[in-house]
Amino acid sequence: MTALPVEDWTSPDRFTLDMHACPENVYLVRNLVDQAVESWGLKTLRDIGRLILTELATNAARQYPGALVNVWVHRPRGASVIELGVWDHDATTMPHIVNPLDADETGRGLFLIHCMTNGRLHWQASPHRGKVVWAQCGP
16 A cells, blocks of 8 residues: 655645543534644634534533534635534434523524524434434634
8 A cells, every 4th residue: 555645735625533422522522623624724713613503502511411422614616615513313302592681691602603604503403313413614
């Protein structure tokens, strides 16, 4: 087997990670975003991407502690946007966006993601099993 010359290598359009949903693992999604945006030359999306995927992974960790989840960062071919998402095993419990009151201590995450992405926050039952929650950010 011969190695591919470095100049012929192209970065993948999707970075994925299977992990157990627990607070101690959430830092891993930030590293995933860092690797993806660095690879694609989209460093300007690093901070918002980290924030979005951290929030989605934290929601999964709170809702399904210890369960296996899949997180990803995807760049549609040639686009200057990224999609960030989390798959979990539960197709019966869908997220919902609430407009939190000033005194509320929780419930702001999806609301903020919805605002920061100009409404590009989505969820649906997975065709195989479970559900997918994802957001798209960039121009």
